[in-house]
Amino acid sequence: MKNRTLAIIVPCFNEEEVLPLTHQRLLDLLNSLRDDARVGEESYILYVDDGSTDGTWHLITGYCLDKSARGIKLTGNSGHQHALMAGLESAREEADVMITIDADLQDDVNAIVEMMSRYDEGCDIVYGVRRNRSSDSLFKRSSAQLFYRFMKAMGVKTIYNHADFRLMSRRAVDALCRYEERNLFLRGLVPQLGYRSATVLYDRHERAAGSSAYPLGSMLSLAVDGVTSFSVKPLRLIFYLGALFLLISLGILVYVIVALCNGRGVQGWASIMLSIWFVGGCLLICLSIIAAYIGRIYTEGKHRPRYHIEKYLK
Ligand code: UDP
Ligand code: MG
Numbered sequence: 001m002k003n004r005t006l007a008i009i010v011p012c013f014n015e016e017e018v019l020p021l022t023h024q025r026l027l028d029l030l031n032s033l034r035d036d037a038r039v040g041e042e043s044y045i046l047y048v049d050d051g052s053t054d055g056t057w058h059l060i061t062g063y064c065l066d067k068s069a070r071g072i073k074l075t076g077n078s079g080h081q082h083a084l085m086a087g088l089e090s091a092r093e094e095a096d097v098m099i100t101i102d103a104d105l106q107d108d109v110n111a112i113v114e115m116m117s118r119y120d121e122g123c124d125i126v127y128g129v130r131r132n133r134s135s136d137s138l139f140k141r142s143s144a145q146l147f148y149r150f151m152k153a154m155g156v157k158t159i160y161n162h163a164d165f166r167l168m169s170r171r172a173v174d175a176l177c178r179y180e181e182r183n184l185f186l187r188g189l190v191p192q193l194g195y196r197s198a199t200v201l202y203d204r205h206e207r208a209a210g211s212s213a214y215p216l217g218s219m220l221s222l223a224v225d226g227v228t229s230f231s232v233k234p235l236r237l238i239f240y241l242g243a244l245f246l247l248i249s250l251g252i253l254v255y256v257i258v259a260l261c262n263g264r265g266v267q268g269w270a271s272i273m274l275s276i277w278f279v280g281g282c283l284l285i286c287l288s289i290i291a292a293y294i295g296r297i298y299t300e301g302k303h304r305p306r307y308h309i310e311k312y313l314k
Contacts, residue, residue, distance in 0.1 A: 006043040007095035009087035011080055015103040016055040017209040023063055025109045030068060038116055046070045048087040051077035064313040071313040078307040081184040084164060086307045092173045099167045104210060107165040108202035115167040115200050124172040124195035128165030130204040147223050156230040157191045159199065166190065182299050182306060185226040228296050235293065238286045245282065
C-alpha cells in the first residue's frame with residue numbers, strides 16, 4: 001500500500017459545459033489508482049477557478065462535498081499559468097506528487113497511470129507529450145509548430161509538443177516556487193529545474209465541450225512571454241541588424257562619392273524617401289523589441305502578487 005498523496009490540479013476558466021464529464025473521468029481514474037494501491041486515500045482533485053463568469057464555481061462547490069475534490073476560487077481571471085501556480089503552491093503543502101491537466105479533456109486522462117509509473121521509477125518530472133496534433137485545427141497546428149521552432153531558434157529549451165500536462169514531485173514543485181517571476185511560462189521554466197525527467201506520449205483529443213479561451217492574441221502574448229523571459233537573443237539581434245545597416249550605408253556612401261566625381265549628381269527623391277521609411281521602420285521594430293523587455297522589467301520590478309484566493313473549499 002503506497003501512502004503518497006496525489007493532487008490532480010485542474011485550472012478552469014468558464015468550463016461549465018465540459019466540467020461534469022471531466023470530473024467523472026478524473027474521479028474514476030483516481031478511484032482506480034486508489035483501488036490498485038498506487039496512491040493514498042487522501043489523494044484529491046484540485047479545481048482552480050480562474051475567475052469564471054459562468055456556473056463553473058457552482059459545479060466545483062458541488063464536487064467538493066466529496067473528500068476527493070477541493071476547490072480554489074481566485075478573485076479574478078489571473079490567466080492559465082497563474083492558475084496553475086495557485087494550484088501547485090497550495091497542493092505542495094500536503095501532496096507528495098502533483099499532476100496538472102487542462103479541464104477540457106484534450107489531454108488523455110489515462111496517461112496519468114503511466115506518469116505515475118515513471119514517478120515510481122524515480123523521475124521527479126514527467127512531461128505529457130502529444131503524439132499527434134491531428135485533432136487541432138490546421139491554424140493551431142501550424143502556429144504551434146512555428147512557435148516551437150521560434151523558441152528553439154531563440155535558445156529557449158522547451159519540450160516539443162508538451163503543453164501543461166505534467167507530473168511533478170513535491171521537491172520539483174518546491175524548486176519551481178522559488179522562481180518568483182510574474183511573466184510565467186511554465187513550459188520553459190520546468191525543464192530548467194534540472195530534475196530527472198521522462199516523457200509519456202498520448203493522443204490529443206478534441207475539446208470535449210466548450211471553446212478555447214486562447215484566442216490568437218493570448219497565444220501571441222504567451223509566445224512573447226516565453227521568449228522574453230528566457231532569452232536576450234532578440235536584443236543581440238538588434239546589434240547585428242544595426243551593423244548590417246551601417247555596412248549598407250557605407251556602400252551607398254561610396255556609390256555617391258563615385259557618382260559625384262563622375263559628374264553624375266544623385267537627384268533621387270525616391271531613394272531618399274525609401275531609405276527614410278525603411279530605416280524608420282527598422283528602428284521602430286528594434287525599439288519595440290527593447291520596449292518588450294523594458295515592459296517586463298517594469299512588471300517584474302513591482303513584485304505584485306500573482307493571484308489572490310477568494311475561497312478554498314476542502
Ligand atoms: N484557463 C484558465 N485561465 C484562462 C484561460 C484558460 O485557467 O485565462 C484554463 C482553461 O479552463 C483550460 C486550460 O486553461 O483548462 C487551457 O485552456 P484552453 O483549453 O482554452 O486552451 P487551448 O487548449 O485551446 O490552448
Ligand atoms: Mg484546450
